[in-house]
Structure formats: C-alpha cells, structure tokens
Amino acid sequence: MQMPPFAFDTTDWMRLEPTGHAGASGTALWRTREFGAVRVRLVAYTPGYRADHGCSKGHILFCVEGELQTELEDGRRFTLAPGMSHQVGDGAEPHLSSTTVGARLIVD
Template sequence: MKMEGIAFCTTDWNSVEKTEHPGDPGTAQWRTRTFGDSSNPIRVRVVEYSPGYRADHWCSKGHVLYCLEGELETTLEDGRKFILTPGMSYQVADNAEAHQSYTATGARLFIVD
C-alpha cells in the first residue's frame, strides 16, 4: 500500500451512507470511503456485522483490521482460528492467507485495504 495523493481530511463516519452486503447467514453493513490515486486506491471502512454473520466467501485481499466492538472469529484456509475482541487487530497481505470472518455476537470493525 502506497499512500499518495491524499490531502488531510476528516471523516464523520456517522454521515457516510451504509451499504448492505449479505453473508451466509447474516449481513454486513459497510460505511466506505476511498482515498488516493485511482491506480492505487485505499479503501477505508467501518463495517458492522450482524450477530451470526459468516462471510459467504474466502477473502484473499490484504487488510489492516481493528476491532472496535464485539467479537470476530477469523478462520484461515489452513484451519487456524483467531479471535479479535475490542482493541485487537490483524494484518494480512494480499494473496497471503485466505481468511473467512464469523461473529456469533456481532462486531464493529475499522478496516483499511
């Protein structure tokens, strides 16, 4: 990730429109902003997962993910599982380790990718 062409700005996340993304089961609501050059955009999101949400896919996109609320279980394709609680994060590179998210209780996350 190369952060170029981004002027200083602030974001009021409460004013960013939500988009809904289905899980299997459950839903994810994203508030998304994109920054930087169109050839190397940086996506920044606040994501809220409903209780019982499970991603409907294995993700190979790199992220920096920070847990704001709730609890998130992340399973890697090799079977390892990691639990994030508020104040914890994970980092993974593009195409490094496919991962899938699940939350029994719901979770709110801050994600940069």
C-alpha cells in the same frame, strides 16, 4: 502501501450511508471512504454473520467493538476482541470471518 497525495480531511463515519452486503448468514454494513487507491471502511457485522466466501485480499483490520472470529484456510482460528487487530497481505492466507455476537471493525 503507498499513500497517494491527498488533502487533510476528517470523517464523521456515522454520516456516511451504509451499504448492505449479505453473508452466508447475517449482513455486513459498510461505511466506505476512498482516498485514491486506498479504501477504508467502518464495517458492522450483525450477530450471526458468516462470510459467504474466503477472502484472499490483504487487510489490516481493527476491532472496535464486539467479537470477530477468523478462520484461515489451513484451519487455524483466531478471535478478535475490542482493541485487537489482524494483518494479512494480498494472497498470503485466505481467511473467512464470522461473529456470533456482532462486531464493528475498521478495515483497509
């Protein structure tokens, strides 16, 4: 990933207005910052959230709290707990996210 030049800054994520994104069940609340072509989000999934589609976009995702289940197109399943991350490149392996208890994540 190439980071475009931009000035040093800090972010108080709780001051950013969240936008709601409905899943097949539950809601994802995104607090988003963009730095040129780089998008960073603090995402909170409500308990019972399940994505309404598989995603083939690449991400680096860090679990801050809660628990996130990720299912890959080939059927493999992974669970993230606080302090864990997963990484996947664009178009590499479609993935679908869900949580029974809710989760808060940092996602690029």
